[in-house]
Amino acid sequence: MSQKYSTRAEDYSKWYNETIERADLAENSGVRGCMVIKPYGYAIWEKIQAQLDKMFKETGHQNAYFPLFVPKSLFEAEEKNAEGFAKECAIVTHYRLKTDEKNPGKLIVDPEAKLEEELIVRPTSEAIIWNTYKGWIQSYRDLPILINQWANVVRWEMRTRIFLRTAEFLWQEGHTAHATKQEAYEETERMLGVYAEFAENFMAMPVIQGRKTESERFAGADDTLCIEAMMQDGKALQAGTSHFLGQNFAKAFDVKFTDSEGKLDHVWATSWGVSTRLMGALIMTHSDDEGLVLPPKLAPIQVVGVPIFKTDDEYEAIGKKFDELALKLKALGVSFKYDHDKNRRPGWKFAEYEAKGVPVRLAMGPRDMENGNIEVARRDTKTKEVVSFEGLDQHLVKLLNEIQNNLYQKALNFRTDNLHTVDTYEEFKTRLSKEGGFYLAHWDGTAETEAKIKEETQATIRCIPFEHTGEGVCMVTGKPSKQRVVISKAY
Amino acid sequence: MSQKYSTRAEDYSKWYNETIERADLAENSGVRGCMVIKPYGYAIWEKIQAQLDKMFKETGHQNAYFPLFVPKSLFEAEEKNAEGFAKECAIVTHYRLKTDEKNPGKLIVDPEAKLEEELIVRPTSEAIIWNTYKGWIQSYRDLPILINQWANVVRWEMRTRIFLRTAEFLWQEGHTAHATKQEAYEETERMLGVYAEFAENFMAMPVIQGRKTESERFAGADDTLCIEAMMQDGKALQAGTSHFLGQNFAKAFDVKFTDSEGKLDHVWATSWGVSTRLMGALIMTHSDDEGLVLPPKLAPIQVVGVPIFKTDDEYEAIGKKFDELALKLKALGVSFKYDHDKNRRPGWKFAEYEAKGVPVRLAMGPRDMENGNIEVARRDTKTKEVVSFEGLDQHLVKLLNEIQNNLYQKALNFRTDNLHTVDTYEEFKTRLSKEGGFYLAHWDGTAETEAKIKEETQATIRCIPFEHTGEGVCMVTGKPSKQRVVISKAY
Numbered sequence: 001m002s003q004k005y006s007t008r009a010e011d012y013s014k015w016y017n018e019t020i021e022r023a024d025l026a027e028n029s030g031v032r033g034c035m036v037i038k039p040y041g042y043a044i045w046e047k048i049q050a051q052l053d054k055m056f057k058e059t060g061h062q063n064a065y066f067p068l069f070v071p072k073s074l075f076e077a078e079e080k081n082a083e084g085f086a087k088e089c090a091i092v093t094h095y096r097l098k099t100d101e102k103n104p105g106k107l108i109v110d111p112e113a114k115l116e117e118e119l120i121v122r123p124t125s126e127a128i129i130w131n132t133y134k135g136w137i138q139s140y141r142d143l144p145i146l147i148n149q150w151a152n153v154v155r156w157e158m159r160t161r162i163f164l165r166t167a168e169f170l171w172q173e174g175h176t177a178h179a180t181k182q183e184a185y186e187e188t189e190r191m192l193g194v195y196a197e198f199a200e201n202f203m204a205m206p207v208i209q210g211r212k213t214e215s216e217r218f219a220g221a222d223d224t225l226c227i228e229a230m231m232q233d234g235k236a237l238q239a240g241t242s243h244f245l246g247q248n249f250a251k252a253f254d255v256k257f258t259d260s261e262g263k264l265d266h267v268w269a270t271s272w273g274v275s276t277r278l279m280g281a282l283i284m285t286h287s288d289d290e291g292l293v294l295p296p297k298l299a300p301i302q303v304v305g306v307p308i309f310k311t312d313d314e315y316e317a318i319g320k321k322f323d324e325l326a327l328k329l330k331a332l333g334v335s336f337k338y339d340h341d342k343n344r345r346p347g348w349k350f351a352e353y354e355a356k357g358v359p360v361r362l363a364m365g366p367r368d369m370e371n372g373n374i375e376v377a378r379r380d381t382k383t384k385e386v387v388s389f390e391g392l393d394q395h396l397v398k399l400l401n402e403i404q405n406n407l408y409q410k411a412l413n414f415r416t417d418n419l420h421t422v423d424t425y426e427e428f429k430t431r432l433s434k435e436g437g438f439y440l441a442h443w444d445g446t447a448e449t450e451a452k453i454k455e456e457t458q459a460t461i462r463c464i465p466f467e468h469t470g471e472g473v474c475m476v477t478g479k480p481s482k483q484r485v486v487i488s489k490a491y
Numbered sequence: 492m493s494q495k496y497s498t499r500a501e502d503y504s505k506w507y508n509e510t511i512e513r514a515d516l517a518e519n520s521g522v523r524g525c526m527v528i529k530p531y532g533y534a535i536w537e538k539i540q541a542q543l544d545k546m547f548k549e550t551g552h553q554n555a556y557f558p559l560f561v562p563k564s565l566f567e568a569e570e571k572n573a574e575g576f577a578k579e580c581a582i583v584t585h586y587r588l589k590t591d592e593k594n595p596g597k598l599i600v601d602p603e604a605k606l607e608e609e610l611i612v613r614p615t616s617e618a619i620i621w622n623t624y625k626g627w628i629q630s631y632r633d634l635p636i637l638i639n640q641w642a643n644v645v646r647w648e649m650r651t652r653i654f655l656r657t658a659e660f661l662w663q664e665g666h667t668a669h670a671t672k673q674e675a676y677e678e679t680e681r682m683l684g685v686y687a688e689f690a691e692n693f694m695a696m697p698v699i700q701g702r703k704t705e706s707e708r709f710a711g712a713d714d715t716l717c718i719e720a721m722m723q724d725g726k727a728l729q730a731g732t733s734h735f736l737g738q739n740f741a742k743a744f745d746v747k748f749t750d751s752e753g754k755l756d757h758v759w760a761t762s763w764g765v766s767t768r769l770m771g772a773l774i775m776t777h778s779d780d781e782g783l784v785l786p787p788k789l790a791p792i793q794v795v796g797v798p799i800f801k802t803d804d805e806y807e808a809i810g811k812k813f814d815e816l817a818l819k820l821k822a823l824g825v826s827f828k829y830d831h832d833k834n835r836r837p838g839w840k841f842a843e844y845e846a847k848g849v850p851v852r853l854a855m856g857p858r859d860m861e862n863g864n865i866e867v868a869r870r871d872t873k874t875k876e877v878v879s880f881e882g883l884d885q886h887l888v889k890l891l892n893e894i895q896n897n898l899y900q901k902a903l904n905f906r907t908d909n910l911h912t913v914d915t916y917e918e919f920k921t922r923l924s925k926e927g928g929f930y931l932a933h934w935d936g937t938a939e940t941e942a943k944i945k946e947e948t949q950a951t952i953r954c955i956p957f958e959h960t961g962e963g964v965c966m967v968t969g970k971p972s973k974q975r976v977v978i979s980k981a982y
């Protein structure tokens with residue numbers, strides 16, 4: 001790797017883009033704001049999907065699929081939701097192209113194929129789903145409905161950034177219907193818990209669980225719960241949201257049910273989602289100046305083997321040892337790749353797998369063979385050790401576990417170091433101008449104060465955390481505050 | 492089930508729709524031509540996806556994701572492809588809605604948010620993918636590229652039918668790039684082979700492998716290979732296609748590579764796909780007048796257990812036996828559901844699981860308990876047997892295997908019975924007017940004769956089968972024919 005790359009300290013934003021490029025995760029496409037997710041990036045997304053899908057099913061959810069398009073009349077039915085997304089949606093107006101008579105070989109939109117009603121490419125699916133649920137729900141016996149959808153959605157963002165903000169992105173959206181307010185609220189909390197567990201145990205990314213302020217709520221929700229993670233530049237990234245939708249969509253789409261006593265009422269709803277944004281969070285939580293760092297549980301390749309050889313005999317002999325190891329690792333469920341490519345030098349390979357964030361790299365040469373040893377290099381700490389080939393498989397299982405835990409602990413330590421408690425607005429502004437991180441501060445609960453903080457500092461109230469340590473007075477107005485909130489600049 | 496349903500003999504089309512409704516697989520949505528795939532239907536699609544995905548990965552392919560939208564200038568680059576899809580595509584022209592000042596609460600398309608270049612919602616992704624591959628390919632070392640994508644696509648069909656023809660559908664599309672014509676052609680054949688294996692071994696659906704005539708080729712392909720299955724009404728259903736694209740897309744998008752001798756050449760391409768259409772094929776191949784019939788390998792629930800009880804004690808005791816069985820079946824990888832619902836009567840449950848196509852239904856009452864027996868009912872043959880509870884798990888594994896094989900054999904026998912060899916056009920027309928099925932007939936190879944057959948009989952040449960039995964003379968023109976082709980009415 002002769003090319004010089006940016007470090008986090010030099011240019012965090014450039015480092016982020018280069019980390020994605022070096023690991024071959026994704027790229028910008030020929031379509032404004034849309035990305036191409038390349039095979040290695042998509043393999044990580046598949047691991048994320050598989051684990052979340054398992055957790056959704058374990059909590060009683062089933063997958064289904066709803067249309068990509070939302071007719072305008074359905075889109076506008078829930079007014080707040082419509083208002084929230086109206087300014088950023090792709091609109092289908094025609095259904096046919098025709099040949100351009102002035103330009104042979106070129107096509108133009110056929111003006112005669114104009115749709116009677118425009119179709120919105122879904123930015124989120126509440127409208128189309130609640131219009132469908134209307135036909136499914138008559139009685140309490142039809143409830144709860146616990147459905148998830150894996151899909152693409154489109155939000156016409158003006159300033160885009162791979163994984164973090166793209167016009168089209170991939171996500172899952174859960175949409176549930178319940179007979180009571182309490183049950184819906186419990187579902188909202190349960191799914192936030194699933195997201196938090198996934199973030200911490202699989203992404204090795206500590207998160208703060210809390211509630212959004214009214215002004216930051218999902219359009220159409222009565223309450224939005226969220227998990228917020230701290231990136232290495234100290235900014236917050238909202239990694240998942242779970243919305244208590246009250247009866248808003250049921251009322252907008254007239255979805256009522258008869259309860260067990262024969263009383264008619266509107267249905268209670270939740271929705272919750274995470275997206276390919278998680279890829280951005282994963283990258284920015286763990287990676288370093290040498291490239292991507294992946295937690296073993298989400299690494300498409302957990303262990304890579306590289307042979308060090310001069311002669312064909314050496315190549316053969318080392319290959320046999322690695323084949324032996326491969327079988328054992330397969331049985332243990334460890335994903336192993338043996339890079340037997342003769343055209344690439346070991347040094348090139350080392351740098352390549354480092355950039356790709358492979359948690360453990362093995363190297364074996366003729367000397368190691370003789371001694372019954374192998375070199376084991378950790379991506380997270382960049383330390384190497386020489387280990388006996390005997391029992392290597394079990395050693396690797398333990399090591400992967402250790403790396404997973406170490407990455408979490410490292411991220412948690414970073415967050416602890418950058419979680420500041422401030423009591424005055426002056427202190428907040430001064431410190432924020434010097435260092436990022438999350439600021440725990442008292443706030444009077446008004447939208448006015450929230451807006452003032454945002455306008456004057458570009459930092460926002462990320463959430464009202466569930467865990468809190470008591471009352472106080474607002475750092476801006478001095479008015480009473482029930483608890484500290486988390487304030488930070490954010491992605 | 493007091494309602495009377497249509498039989499296949501009475502009204503095949505109505506029977507198809509009712510089978511979908513009774514099994515709760517899918518429904519039409521509020522969006523013209525788009526369907527909602529309901530949880531049980533989607534669970535079958537997930538089984539199809541999982542198996543195909545495994546087979547694609549075993550043959551060296553990786554998944555990736557490309558944009559939903561294709562800018563018009565890219566869409567029209569490969570002229571034949573563009574021409575083929577221009578008449579049926581959804582076109583995004585605007586990216587913002589605004590409030591309608593004349594109608595409070597309503598939205599209208601913001602005329603100021605018109606896109607400079609219209610975006611086509613992908614009907615297939617060759618254009619956007621080859622525009623991307625251009626940046627990935629310089630030398631033979633970058634080849635082959637073996638990528639698959641799971642995605643939604645949109646083709647604006649005027650007459651739609653759930654699963655068989657919908658405006659939006661789910662599919663996978665493989666897109667590969669190769670250094671030589673031969674390698675690309677081998678890939679085209681390999682993937683057709685994967686589809687045929689999947690159809691026969693998993694869907695239990697025999698298929699004829701062959702080549703499309705020039706007029707039935709994919710727009711932009713030099714050759715289209717396909718698998719054709721026979722439905723129970725004797726019509727053909729094209730269940731999968733694999734296209735040899737030659738250098739057409741490489742030329743349209745100017746994708747060249749340097750070979751090992753330094754010579755510059757255009758890249759060779761393939762693409763191949765199957766879609767949610769397979770769900771329609773699955774339904775129409777096996778189901779009967781009582782509802783859906785599923786091959787065990789694709790059944791979300793392979794075995795269902797129903798308790799027959801009067802007292803709570805009986806309910807408890809039977810439940811314990813089924814719990815015992817559940818553990819054993821889980822260990823054997825058999826998907827089992829125990830329906831412990833007390834509010835539904837056994838008769839209702841029997842009909843329900845019959846309509847849903849669950850391959851094996853178990854029932855156990857107090858008498859069975861005493862005798863150490865259980866009732867085992869097969870969905871495919873509608874036969875019942877009383878079996879000892881001892882060793883039941885192993886018995887079920889064998890039974891599921893037997894059902895899988897029986898369904899295939901039954902479908903194969905049906906196809907054999909309805910595969911007619913005809914030698915004169917008169918005979919063909921007379922028989923076709925009386926019975927469906929596939930007709931093996933000689934054809935002179937001209938588009939004129941093909942068009943004449945289609946116009947006069949509504950039957951089309953489904954394929955030129957790989958397996959053939961020698962030369963002859965065209966049944967229409969008497970001109971020489973190299974081999975018989977498969978002619979049939981089709982979905």
Ligand SMILES: [Zn+2]
Pocket residue numbers: 208209210211212225226227228462463464
């Ligand atoms: Zn939060």
Ligand SMILES: [Zn+2]
Pocket residue numbers: 699700701702703716717718719953954955
């Ligand atoms: Zn064919």
